[in-house]
Amino acid sequence: MKLRNLFRDLRRWYVGTPDRALDEAYQGALRIKAIEDEHFQGEPVSAEAGPDYCDRVLTYFESEVKNQIRTINLRLAEFRATRQVVGPGDSLGETAQAGIIIDKLNFIDEILKHYQPIAPSERKKALSLIPVDPKNTAAVPQKPPKKPSLPTPTKDKLASAGSKTGAVPRSILNTFSRVKRELDPQSLGSEGEVVKKFRQARDRTAIAVKFLLLLIIVPLLTHQLSKTFIIEPLIERQFFTTESEIVFLNQDLQEEAFRELEHYEKTLRFTAMLGLTPELSEREVETKLKEKADELAENYRQIGASSVSNVFADLCSLFAFGWVIVISRREIQILKDFIDEIIYGLSDSAKAFLIILFTDMFVGFHSPHGWEVILEGVSRHFGLPESRDFNFLFIATFPVILDTVLKYWIFRYLNRISPSAVATYKTMNE
Incomplete structure (x- = not known):
C-alpha cells in the first residue's frame, strides 16, 4: 500500500512538472517586470531608462535580468520537453487552464x-503544446506580410550615443536631467513617486532585517530547547548516571580532573602549613579528597552529557535552519538584494578596507593563533580529544585554500564589477 502511494505521488509530481516549470518561468518574468517598474519607469533595463544610476548599479541590474x-x-x-512526454491530457483537461498557460506565455x-528576440519557431513550439477546442476557435484574419526594413535608430538612442562621445560628459547631462525631473511636477520623479519608492525600500529593509534575525534566532532557540528539555536529560539518564562507569568522555578531560584534584590536595596541605586552616590528619585529608573526587566526577559527567547532547542539538538546529530556508524563498531574494545594495553602495575605500580586514583576520600572519583557539573550542564543544597534529594540518591547509579562493574571486568577479576597488585594495595592501 505504501509503495502504491509512493508511485502515485511520484506520478503526480512528474505530471505537474510542465505547470511547475511554466510557473517558475512566469515568476522570473514578473521579477524582471518588477525591476523595470520600480527602477526604470516601466522601461527595459538600460542606461537610457535609468540615467541616475552609476555604472556599478546598472551592471548589477543587468546581471539580475540576465x-x-x-x-x-x-x-x-x-x-x-516534459509537455511532449506527459501529453496535454494528463495535466490540463480544461480549456480554461489552456487559456491561463497562453496568457503566461504571452506575458x-x-x-x-x-x-x-524570440524566434517564431520557438513560439510555435510552446503554443503547439497547448490543446485548443476546435469548436471554440475562430478564424483569425491574416495580416499581409510586412516588408523587411532596416531598423532606424530612435531619437533617444541617437541622443544617448551622442552623449557618450559629445563634448559634454554624460554625467553632467545626467545631472541636469535629474534636476529637471525633480523640478517638473508632472514628471515620474514627483513627490508621490518618491514617497512610494521610499515606502517600498523601507518595507524591503524591514523584511530583510526580520528574516536575518529569524535565521539567527530560530536555530539558537531550537538548539537550547531541544538540548535542555529533550536530549540532555535523556543522555544523562541512559549513559551518565552515578552508577555508570562512564565518568570521563575522553583522556583530556580525565587528565584535567586529575590536575584539579592534585591542585586541591596541595592547597589543603599548604594552607595547613601556614596555619590558615586547622592542621588535618591523613584520614581527614583523605575524606576531603574523596568529597572533592565525587564532586569532580559529577561535574565531568555533566560535561560529557552536555558534549554528546551538543551533537544532536546542533543537528536539530541545522534542520531548523534548512526548514526556514526552504519556506522563505521570497525573503531570501529580498535579503540578497538588501545585502547587494549595501555592498554595492560602499565606497571603493570601504570595500578595500573590508577585504583587507577579512584576509588579515582569517589568512593573515596572526591567523594561526585564532584558528587554534577556534579548533580547541569546537573540540571541547563536541567532547572530542584535542589533536595537535590535526590542528597544525588544518592551519597549514585551510587558510591557504581560503586565500586562493579569495584571490580568484577578486580576479574573476570584483575586477569586473568594481575595478577601482581592486586598484584601491592593491594600493592599500602595498
Whole structure:
C-alpha cells in the first residue's frame, strides 16, 4: 500500500512538472517586470531608462535580468520537453487552464522581446503544446506580410550615443536631467513617486532585517530547547548516571580532573602549613579528597552529557535552519538584494578596507593563533580529544585554500564589477 502511494505521488509530481516549470518561468518574468517598474519607469533595463544610476548599479541590474532570463529559458525548455512526454491530457483537461498557460506565455514573450528576440519557431513550439477546442476557435484574419526594413535608430538612442562621445560628459547631462525631473511636477520623479519608492525600500529593509534575525534566532532557540528539555536529560539518564562507569568522555578531560584534584590536595596541605586552616590528619585529608573526587566526577559527567547532547542539538538546529530556508524563498531574494545594495553602495575605500580586514583576520600572519583557539573550542564543544597534529594540518591547509579562493574571486568577479576597488585594495595592501 505504501509503495502504491509512493508511485502515485511520484506520478503526480512528474505530471505537474510542465505547470511547475511554466510557473517558475512566469515568476522570473514578473521579477524582471518588477525591476523595470520600480527602477526604470516601466522601461527595459538600460542606461537610457535609468540615467541616475552609476555604472556599478546598472551592471548589477543587468546581471539580475540576465540571471532571470537564463532561468526563464531553462524553464521554458523544461516545459516543452516534459509537455511532449506527459501529453496535454494528463495535466490540463480544461480549456480554461489552456487559456491561463497562453496568457503566461504571452506575458513571458512580452518581457523577453525587450532583451532578446524570440524566434517564431520557438513560439510555435510552446503554443503547439497547448490543446485548443476546435469548436471554440475562430478564424483569425491574416495580416499581409510586412516588408523587411532596416531598423532606424530612435531619437533617444541617437541622443544617448551622442552623449557618450559629445563634448559634454554624460554625467553632467545626467545631472541636469535629474534636476529637471525633480523640478517638473508632472514628471515620474514627483513627490508621490518618491514617497512610494521610499515606502517600498523601507518595507524591503524591514523584511530583510526580520528574516536575518529569524535565521539567527530560530536555530539558537531550537538548539537550547531541544538540548535542555529533550536530549540532555535523556543522555544523562541512559549513559551518565552515578552508577555508570562512564565518568570521563575522553583522556583530556580525565587528565584535567586529575590536575584539579592534585591542585586541591596541595592547597589543603599548604594552607595547613601556614596555619590558615586547622592542621588535618591523613584520614581527614583523605575524606576531603574523596568529597572533592565525587564532586569532580559529577561535574565531568555533566560535561560529557552536555558534549554528546551538543551533537544532536546542533543537528536539530541545522534542520531548523534548512526548514526556514526552504519556506522563505521570497525573503531570501529580498535579503540578497538588501545585502547587494549595501555592498554595492560602499565606497571603493570601504570595500578595500573590508577585504583587507577579512584576509588579515582569517589568512593573515596572526591567523594561526585564532584558528587554534577556534579548533580547541569546537573540540571541547563536541567532547572530542584535542589533536595537535590535526590542528597544525588544518592551519597549514585551510587558510591557504581560503586565500586562493579569495584571490580568484577578486580576479574573476570584483575586477569586473568594481575595478577601482581592486586598484584601491592593491594600493592599500602595498
